[in-house]
Every structure is written in C-alpha cells, then in structure tokens.
C-alpha cells in the first residue's frame with residue numbers, strides 16, 4: 424500500500440441494480456414504475472425555459488416544500504427535500520446517528536443502510552428478522568443510537584402494522600427513529616399520524632417509485648420542525664443547492680396531479696395481486712407484498728438459476744447473493760403485459 428493510502432476513507436460501496444442499455448428488455452430489477460410520469464410533469468418539462476439554468480436554484484426549494492406540506496397537511500417547517508431519498512437518508516444518518524451506541528436496522532433490509540453506517544463510521548447492529556421476515560419488536564427495546572427501517576420492508580415487501588411501529592417508538596423516545604416509506608403508496612398505512620405524538624419520528628419518502636420519477640432524483644423527509652432544522656443545518660454545511668431547477672419544477676407538477684398518481688398506483692396494485700396469484704399457482708412462495716415488487720422463492724427451482732435463465736431472455740429481475748435470501752428473486756411489478764411475459768416464461772421453464 425502507498426503511504427497516502429492509509430489515510431483514505433475506504434468504503435465498500437452500495438451496488439445498484441443493473442441499468443442495461445437495451446430497448447428490447449423487460450426491466451423488473453430496480454423497482455421503477457412502468458408508467459410514464461404524470462402528463463403535467465411532461466408539460467412542465469416542455470415548458471421549462473433553458474435560460475433559467477444560468478441561475479442557481481432556490482436553495483430552500485420553497486415551492487416544492489410548500490406543495491409537499493400542503494399535500495400532507497403539515498407546515499413547510501416539517502419538510503426537508505433532497506436528491507432522491509438516498510440523499511435524504513444519507514444526510515439523516517450523518518445528522519442524527521452520532522452516538523457511541525449502535526444504530527439498529529434489520530439483517531434483511533435496504534442494503535444502503537450498512538454502507539452509510541460504514542461511510543460515516545456509525546456503529547450498527549442488525550437484529551435478525553423472524554423466519555417469516557417480520558420484525559422481532561423486542562430486538563428494538565435494547566439501548567441504541569437510533570433506528571431505521573423501511574416500511575414496507577425492502578426487499579421482502581412485508582408491511583409492519585402501525586401498532587408495531589408505535590411499539591418501537593414507545594420504547595425508543597431517546598433516539599431518532601426513521602421510517603423509510605419508499606413503497607408506502609402501494610397500499611400500506613403510513614406512520615405520518617404518529618408524528619403528532621412522537622417528535623423523534625422521521626418519515627422518508629421518494630418520487631422514484633410511485634411517482635415514476637426515479638430519473639429526476641427527488642426525495643423528502645417529514646418530521647417535527649426542530650428535527651428538520653437540524654437536517655437543513657447539515658445540508659447547508661455540505662451543499663446548499665442539492666435540488667436542481669428541473670427537479671423542483673417537475674416535482675411540483677407531480678405533486679399537484681393527485682388523480683394520475685392514484686390511478687397509476689391502483690394499476691400497479693391490481694397487477695401485483697394478479698401476479699401473486701399466478702406465481703402462487705406455479706408453486707412460488709412469497710411474503711404478502713404491499714410494495715411494487717414481489718420477493719419470491721420456488722421449492723424446486725433455485726433462484727440463481729431462474730435469474731440467469733430470465734436474463735438470457737432479456738428479462739431482468741434482482742437477485743441478492745446474501746445469507747437467508749439467496750434463494751429469492753425480487754421481481755418488480757411492471758405492466759400487466761410485462762408480467763404476463765414473465766409468467767409465460769416461468770410456465771415454459773417449469774414444464
């Protein structure tokens with residue numbers, strides 16, 4: 424090793440799902456939305472004046488923050504926006520997880536959490552999920568430096584009840600509890616009402632899945648004003664202009680089109696339920712997903728083989744070569760037509 428290398432902040436990075444550059448593929452590997460963004464977003468995009476790009480964006484993102492505050496019935500002081508929820512979560516880890524005690528998140532969960540913990544040198548523990556992938560609530564009663572988990576969980580799709588979340592909050596009033604609601608719009612009950620009672624709760628959302636805007640990079644957090652202020656302090660100490668002009672304009676347009684949002688979410692839920700039935704009749708087992716993906720396993724066909732066979736046909740799903748989940752495929756819900764092709768492939772493969 425060179426001398427200077429000993430001072431490098433070394434990290435093992437997060438590995439995102441493949442983004443193959445191909446047109447004739449079925450892409451069910453990164454939980455993107457199969458439908459285009461709202462027509463209002465497309466209008467805002469074509470009406471966007473390129474000359475505005477000369478100017479710095481509004482560092483407070485006030486219009487988008489106001490639109491989100493109105494949407495959720497909170498005050499602008501309760502909303503923080505960032506470059507995708509990954510940015511919001513990373514900033515939150517940096518800001519709130521500053522204890523010598525370990526933060527807690529499940530052993531099977533969004534695989535960015537341990538990467539941020541490593542990057543920021545935050546000690547962490549990963550309590551094991553139960554065999555059915557539910558959270559063992561008593562694991563979260565121990566002393567800790569903060570808690571974070573997605574609800575529904577990724578990559579399992581399993582939703583925890585509001586009473587389960589409240590139980591975790593009731594046992595952890597001394598630390599920040601982050602609920603990552605990346606997939607909540609696909610039929611889950613949000614933890615947002617608990618903000619009334621728990622000032623240490625922060626809820627994180629994204630435009631990437633339910634709003635079809637993964638390419639735009641927009642995420643946000645909702646929490647009490649003091650907590651949001653701390654987040655903003657960290658942000659302004661890092662990069663004041665996280666949100667670019669186009670993200671602000673297009674994000675606004677998306678929030679204002681409630682009808683389209685509800686319609687596309689309902690379509691995905693319907694296709695998910697259809698896909699569950701088809702997979703079950705092929706012998707797959709899976710937790711009852713409330714997300715836009717299904718985490719499926721087959722008793723006779725190893726997930727690794729299925730993954731490779733699908734890939735040959737340009738059907739991309741996600742496979743994690745990790746303990747406890749290496750016989751599962753995470754399959755994003757695409758259009759009904761895409762799911763039909765997937766099911767037809769399985770039928771043919773298992774003949």
Ligand SMILES: *Cc1c(COP(=O)(O)O)cnc(C)c1O
Pocket residue numbers: 454506507508509510533573577603605628629630631637640641642
């Ligand atoms: C997709 C995802 C994110 C990140 O979403 P972006 O807003 O695109 O950065 C965060 N958390 C979970 C659990 C996710 O699945």
